[in-house]
Amino acid sequence: MQTAPWKYTLSHDREEDCLLWITRGQGRVTINGLRRGVSMHHAIFLPAGTLFALDLQQGTQALFVQSPHGLAPRMPQEPMLLRIRDALAQAELTGEIDAMARETQRARPLMGDALEARLQLVAIWLRRQIETGAVEAPEETAALRLVRRYARLVTREFRSAEPIAHHAGVLGVTPTHLSRVCRQCCGKTAADLLTERRLHAARVALESPRPPVQEIARGLGFASPAYFTRFIQSHTGLTPSALRAGVSRPSPRRA
Known part of the structure; x- marks a missing residue:
């Protein structure tokens, strides 16, 4: 690996x-x-x-x-x-x-x-x-069933621009409850899981010289290339163009 x-x-x-x-x-x-x-x-x-x-x-x-x-x-x-x-x-x-x-x-x-x-x-x-019984199956709980349903929803809908409130509504719960259950099961909020999935897709796309950044942004549900750039920069410290060019993330300066 x-x-x-x-x-x-x-x-x-x-x-x-x-x-x-x-x-x-x-x-x-x-x-x-x-x-x-x-x-x-x-x-x-x-x-x-x-x-x-x-x-x-x-x-x-x-x-x-x-x-x-x-x-x-x-x-x-x-x-x-x-x-x-x-x-x-x-x-x-x-x-x-x-x-x-x-x-x-x-x-x-x-x-x-x-x-x-x-x-x-x-x-x-x-x-x-x-x-032979080698499977370590988790205990089935209401929380696990909910977070599993949300995970499947994330894999289907991460390219849309729908907010967490929409996804929670589809699952029949409040955004607060959904995030609390996600944090309980994996230490991350519902928004964290969705953000990571979108960020992963963006970084995979940026490994290739094509398509254009604005097309990647549109395909991931961002309202504008500028918003997409802010999203990438806030999570990686680099612009989409810098990531595509293979620039390393800058190290913090020592005093």
């Missing part, structure tokens, strides 16, 4: 299915609005469309697999956190992920078929762990 930290620390969802296998260290993961602790030998499965964020401590090592949604039909359909205690099962998953990495590095004939076959084996591995 050698990439810019914001790509994982900001709440976002992906079009692909994702599997994270922690081999060393610890941290926290927020899945559909619920924050949970993770450590070595935790496997985290995130189907496409799952709102998530990772906060891993320095020195943590993890293997990450991302695959097109539906490529392995036997993959679980819901996000889950699994604690793998069996040494053989731990070695099996590490071996399958390492084999996929070697396959992509060599680029041999029928590489796509080989990767798909490996992915099917990972799906079977996940099913076996589910059968």
